[in-house]
Amino acid sequence: MSTPAAHGQSQNRTVKWINDRLPIFTFADHFQDYPAPRNLNYWWNFGSLAGLVLMIMIATGIVLAMHYTPNSELAFDSVERIMRDVNYGWLLRYVHMNGASMFFIVVYIHIFRGFYFGSYKSPREVLWWLGVVILLLMMATAFMGYVLPWGQMSFWGAKVITNLFSAIPLVGTTITEWLWGGFTVGNPTLNRFFSLHYLLPFVILGVVVLHIWALHTVKSNNPLGVEMKGPQDSIPFHPYYTVKDYFGVGVFLLVFAAIVFFFPNFLGEPDNYIPADPLKTPPHIVPEWYFLPYYAILRSFTQDWWFFQIVFSWWGVSAKLAGVLAMFASILVLFVLPWLDTSKVRSGRFRPMFKWAILVFLLDCLLLGYLGAKPAAEPWVSISQWATLYYFVHFLVILPILSRIETPKPLPHSIAEAVLKGGGGAAAGATAKPMEKA
């Protein structure tokens, strides 16, 4: 598979001397040698975009930390100083702040790509797990980062989320006081969140390395969901997909720059420009947009909901604890997804029923996101209860049943066959697209 330009075989004496002691040039050749399916479409750009955003976040974050003061008396003012006085501070902060949103947009698309094309199925379960771990780490990092400016939403977001742990029976209070380092969210909390907010991105980086390692072991899935069977099905990652990724990066940066320069506060909450006040809760607390669906699930558990009363109430679980458990379960269910969807066919293109199920599920997630931003009043509460129920029914009921009763369309024998014919069954138009690039 190696190309003539492979550095690992270089006759340059310095290169060879180093490579014999640390095979870093052989490692670099991997980019050229790594075989990728020849039919990857633009949905496959979002993994490398996520990696790019992680780099942007780490770079801007390191510099911002040089100007920021993690003290409850000084934090808010130090952020304002970054905005007003530090050279390009406004740019660094707006990039970092909106970068978090871009990270979640990219990762959510990446996840739904995985849903639709069955990228979680054998042999990619561990690859999928590592992705879910990255998502959880991202959520923790984003949450703690949002607390650092110490505005009203920072403070009350931190208060509400750390209070989730008080729902744990018996040890709840002990755990929350341990998390806070006091009797409520305060300076000790801010300090430790700053420390962890700096640490976790590097943990994410480590898991990303494992994620890519697992990817390169089992290779990329593709829009047909048929494994590569030989050299006719693949092309080298470099230059074919590096160049395709670069194009995606260009489009992505246009969108990112438009937000940073023209609507930098569009995704934020105005209340976070009010300094934190421990004695006054803002009238309407909302998390950042990327947490809204989970927040809607959390809030949908009320004492008088029939589902809660049937399933949880009788064994002594409070509505609060049930809401917290459901919120965590909404992510943890992803770990067992490979065993809930038992259909052998990966790609949604060949699954006439699954295709609709995943579309309805996407709409349900968007609906939950919309409801998470609404006040806790009717009719929003009842609608979020049904939407929450559907979220879990999709995973625990619809997918297992659908996998059994659905008759998939015939799969192409190989990627090459489908691509060179210009169509994979009914999805002719869609498969033709990657050919233009290949």
Add this chain to the structure above:
Amino acid sequence: MATSGKSETARPAAAHHEGGSRRDFIFLAGGAVGAFAVGAAVWPLIDSLNPAADTLAEATTEVDLNPIKEGQAVTVKWRGSPVFIRHRSKAVAEKAQSVPLADLRDPETDEQRFGAWPREQWLVVVGVCTHLGCIPLGQNPSDNRGEYGGWFCPCHGSQFDTSGRIRKGPAPTNLPVPPYTITKDNKLIIGQEQEKKPTA
């Protein structure tokens, strides 16, 4: 234990049948000591995150109750959280006392919470919603006090009555009553348990 491969440490198989060799014992004992040492080394790191001594020292707050007129509400800060104080009229207190326990999610009589007259005229509760920690509205006369005349939490809609007890919404328990003392000269000390609760 993989001892059989090395000739100098090879032992008769019988030693294993008698419940493990000396090497097994050393392995287990060493492992136990090692685990203890790791635990002992990690514990200071974990415990350092608990409230520090200076945080614990901010344990009491004093309030002069004399200027607070009947019907007035005052909010003070105790351990970084708000404490709601309300000067209740006899009618309001009696109404709170007359609620049947069966109507309550977290059954507690008003008397169990605040004692008997004249102590009961002072309602003292930690003003942090027991759901997820927001500060309920109801201390200002213009606030929404909910259906039960106490407090209304704006975050997730919990409603508390004039005794600070949960009546509606997601909160699982009543607003907690902090330990407090009312001295003879009408001074309220929050964070210190009354020696003996006066009874009627």
